[in-house]
Amino acid sequence: MNETIPSSPVLKRLRAAGLRPTRQRLALARLLLENGDRHVTAEQLHNEASAAGIAVSLATIYNTLHQFTEAGLLREAVVEPGRSYFDTNTADHHHFFCEDTGELQDIPAHHLSVTGLPMPPSGTEIRRVDIIVRIRPGP
Amino acid sequence: MNETIPSSPVLKRLRAAGLRPTRQRLALARLLLENGDRHVTAEQLHNEASAAGIAVSLATIYNTLHQFTEAGLLREAVVEPGRSYFDTNTADHHHFFCEDTGELQDIPAHHLSVTGLPMPPSGTEIRRVDIIVRIRPGP
């Protein structure tokens, strides 16, 4: 009996996205969306949920992450082979990625601009431009 | 008795990289480096080698791709979760990526510029900036 009182905006966001607010989805949405900008893997979120006393299967974690992504509540960041990150910041932005630590850090799109991009191949349109600045411990 | 006559520049490139020019490495280097700019997965290269009558184990394909990458003969492009592409174009450039077809296409870095990039987090340095323009079939 706890955490259930505030019929939070999270519930509204789920409904707005056409997602049934089940126990699991609500709990995951709270973890993801009520803690500022985050970058998580499925595994991390699963551990976090367990630690918080929420029993959710890995399959549901994956389902939920993908549904949230389709619904625009999350964005996927492909940065490393063999591991997917999900980003709670859905605003237009880019990333620093440290290959040593696996850490992702947002770069707001403000002030950042790319010029000289050629036209996309004919018959295609641009869906998104991802900029990944790969960094490493250094000077 | 075939394909062995021209003591090709490929052999020199392997030696220069400190890689012993074994039968397998030479064959793969020829497939990769004597056919213009290419983007291949391990699986694709393995099929191609088989088709060319060269028996190379998948383990060797992976070893070779990584060694070539370390040696600067290839570059890895991380674009899709769960699949690594290796790029024979080692010049400074970026990519169009079509999520429908899995097709990669080079964007030369000429004329392309990014402005307004913030400093990397302190204690780190930039290793590389990757720009992936995600496209889809469209208007």
Add this chain to the structure above:
DNA sequence: TCGCAGATTAAATTCATTCTAATCTATTGA
């Protein structure tokens, strides 16, 4: 309250990639 479409689940499965331990081979120095 009931019924069911949609959601969750454990378990099995897939797929890319890496590891292991045994076998082979390019190179070097006698």
Add this chain to the structure above:
DNA sequence: TCAATAGATTAGAATGAATTTAATCTGCGA
């Protein structure tokens, strides 16, 4: 030239992320 050996290749097993399956559960509208 040849034998020794460090490094390379290999089949097959193992790993790990992600997906599928088929059964069970649960929001929610009637």
